[in-house]
Amino acid sequence: MQSFPAMQAGAMALVYALVPAAHAASADLLTGNTRLACEATLCLSTGAQPSECSPSLNHYFDIKKYSHGGLDWSATVSARRAFLSQCPASSDQGMPERIDAISRGAGKCDPDYLNRTYAATAYRWRKRSLGGDSGDIIYDVHAIPTVSLDKLPAYCVTYNDHAWTYDLSVRYVGVPAMGGHWVNAQAYTAAQAKWDADHRGRWASGWNFSLKNPRPATNSR
Template identity: 40%
Template sequence: MKQPLFRMVAVVAVLGSVASMASAQDVEVLSGDTRLACEAILCLSTGQRPSECTPSLSRYFGIHKRKLSDTIAARRDFLERCPAAQQTPQMLGLVHAISRGAGRCDAASLNATLRMWTGSDGGEIQISDRMPAYCVAYTGHAYTDFNQTQPRYVATPESGGYWVEARDYERALADHPARQEATRQNYWWGGG
């Protein structure tokens, strides 16, 4: 059995054991936000999300506060409504990694947040090729499976590198020299 698949089976088993305990004690335990929180944990633990994830992900990503830190805390609190969330240190770690990384570690978000100015004369913008620690913790957690879907970096920061979704990597890699030349031409002919 593949290691990531085994990890996902472990998460499902933990959540399943909570569901069976809940059904033995109280049929209503896994309903409402409790159920959506457990589903969100499962859905946010992989980059390939089925349509059945829509209600739980809508609920999770619908949590917005004024400050990012408050949004992260509120989303973590929501996920902790799942009884399995605090059952083991690993599950609690997963909940914390999801609350910090989910929705912030895709290619578009990385390209927006990892921009940096270089040079002293106004310089140019480069995008860092180093994934933030919260993304490393999220995508690299033992209970997540992002091996095939994790964003990848094309080229180097100095050559106009950028993040792309895994499915677009080969095409972006092949297109990068033409993109770099177009950027250079635009700069020299007054566009930059």
């Protein structure tokens, strides 16, 4: 992955960083949606987004298509792809694939989206016998907030792992049955250490873990 140091130099630097030499002569003339499309393409290729990215990102994420009262994701992707394709560099080698990856993945591959979309409930549980002649068994069950998806969707892998992407990677902390979740890759080491401290040792000893409630439907305890 490559860095984008020019992003710190202001909005025009964003355009020059994306527009190759073949288009550089006209970079000063880029305005309106053409300029926003170039800036958005670059801004959506890095997690280190300066304030200059706000206008283009707001425009990009405001592009939404609806059908039957709900968001039509396929049509939204197509419309966002069409917007990014207004950048003069969009037809250069490798750019159509890059723009397609951005339009499918941007906004759907960050920790907030993944943790919210795939939020689920896991269970820490054990069975205990009441003893005596009855032989009754009770289930001691505790619900745990978790994120069930621990592997990135294919469109996120394509978006995050592209050679022109910088600082977009995310990683999964823990395991789904024990309260796992997504974090930015830079925060992974600290987050994993905290998860280990919170979810190992006495907390886990003697307990079972599952994504399905283990209590039998007929068990009311």
